[in-house]
Amino acid sequence: MKMKGVVMYKKFSLFTIFLIFAIPFYAQKGQQEKKEITAYIIKIVRDVDVKAPKETWQKAVLLSQLKAGYEVRTDKKSLAVISFPDQSKLVLREKSIATIKGEIEGKRIIDRNVHLERGDIIFNVKKAETEQFRFSSPISVASIRGTQGRFITYGILDTLTILEGFAEITNSISGKIGKVLAGQSAVADSSGNVNVFETTKSSLNGIIDGQKAEIEERMETDTTEARGINFGQLKSKQPGSVSVDLSSFEGKAIQATLYCRKNLDDPYTEIGLDLIGQTAKGKIPAEKVKYPKLEYYLVVKLSDGSSIIMPENGDKNPGIAPVQPIQHVLRIPGQTGTLQKKVVVIKWNE
Structure with a gap:
């Protein structure tokens, strides 16, 4: 009996030791490690800067990775798509400063906060049920419930507009709360007020248009196109071609030269065109074709010694041909809140 008791005691001691070490192990396995969330800048228009915590502002580049605490700043007539x-x-619009924060646990996003120090941001948020997604400013905090809308802060008041879904906005000064439904706006001011009202159709259309993440540029059709200049379909960073119909010219063309550039800051590139019957044709190098436009003018010399420039004063007021953007695809590990989606595909235009 004594020996049996010793054996039972040893078995019990080994089981106890196993439990002591096993319980923390399985508890830790069930609770996955929390990490900082990441985001990417997938579109840049003009002047956009990025700043990591405790560092200075740096020029943003395409696919800049934003970790928790990173700031993004846009200048006049500039924007960034995150x-x-x-x-x-x-879509961070012009003259804005935003800070990205958040956490993930495993593949699940548990918290996101975008602090808008100043400016204008249009959002399309796909939020999981258990996640908190907030926009904040010096005046208010907006809790987003999986929605599309716009958040603007002017320093003395904030405006939240909802296109789809709903949100709650809390005035940080007074604690007053407003529930904002689709088709409504709310204003929170520095006096502590929160006012909710039906928004205008133009405000809702502004959100829809803003999600396209484009700055409109007027590409007016000039008379050169009526004279038969055809660039076909120009695609960014790919060789292009130009064809000019000379049949309407008075006199015989003996030389045709195209001058083109990507933008105002670049020098013109001179391209001699081949004369084939009543048509002048030529190739445009890929490095000269870049979204969103190609600036150009044409000089045609005639047999009588005269020259025709199209458009008139083209070296100072060039014609504009639209250039299609490149579509990019990025595949990254998903942080979607579901184990089924192991890879997330992000597509965007140049």
């Missing part, structure tokens, strides 16, 4: 791996997108 994409999260779950396809949520933010």
